[in-house]
Amino acid sequence: AQKITQTQPGMFVQEKEAVTLDCTYDTSDPSYGLFWYKQPSSGEMIFLIYQGSYDQQNATEGRYSLNFQKARKSANLVISASQLGDSAMYFCAMREVLTPLVFGKGTRLSVIA
Amino acid sequence: NAGVTQTPKFQVLKTGQSMTLQCAQDMNHEYMSWYRQDPGMGLRLIHYSVGAGITDQGEVPNGYNVSRSTTEDFPLRLLSAAPSQTSVYFCASSRETSGSHHEQYFGPGTRLTVT
Numbered sequence: 205a206q207k208i209t210q211t212q213p214g215m216f217v218q219e220k221e222a223v224t225l226d227c228t229y230d231t232s233d234p235s236y237g238l239f240w241y242k243q244p245s246s247g248e249m250i251f252l253i254y255q256g257s258y259d260q261q262n263a264t265e266g267r268y269s270l271n272f273q274k275a276r277k278s279a280n281l282v283i284s285a286s287q288l289g290d291s292a293m294y295f296c297a298m299r300e301v302l303t304p305l306v307f308g309k310g311t312r313l314s315v316i317a
Numbered sequence: 318n319a320g321v322t323q324t325p326k327f328q329v330l331k332t333g334q335s336m337t338l339q340c341a342q343d344m345n346h347e348y349m350s351w352y353r354q355d356p357g358m359g360l361r362l363i364h365y366s367v368g369a370g371i372t373d374q375g376e377v378p379n380g381y382n383v384s385r386s387t388t389e390d391f392p393l394r395l396l397s398a399a400p401s402q403t404s405v406y407f408c409a410s411s412r413e414t415s416g417s418h419h420e421q422y423f424g425p426g427t428r429l430t431v432t
Contacts, residue, residue: 239420241423247405247425247426248423248425248426249360249409249423251420251421251422254420295359297360302367304350304362304365305350305409306362307360307361308359309359310359
């Protein structure tokens, strides 16, 4: 069964606007971590943000925040004030205790000037 | 800081050839893994290791071998290359402690083409 689902193959956002990239996950383990990675056209994988299942508050890192809704098993990435450099593939991933990181299929974000 | 290094960056193989993709990390990470990335498929796990001498299969292990003789190195061997193995390969590493989830650091990737 697919553990990470990203339902948006592609998204467009106007520069300076906020955008939400969706991610739902499936696990029966009470302890897990959720990650978002960015992959620009150059190909490298860049870690953006992490949310632990026991964290009480939503994670934030600069313009990135993670909208964590545990009961709904969703971990959406919110990018505020989009910039042209945010155009990239974005991957949601999950890791249960002592298990490998599992990725979704990604969302391609295009920022329009 | 070198982080996670991968060699080569690009490789073209003929069907049936064998080769080893190299991966090394200098962060003393226990956990290392190999992924392949194909268009529209995200990153799929090939093999992983939780420490020297310990390896396990991921989602797509067929056609690949790994070994982990040292903490630093985790080479991926293609035994007999096939066109279906044309892909971008990423190596990653992280600390590994029970009850915690640590960021994985990725290498720059190896783009492999099998003709």
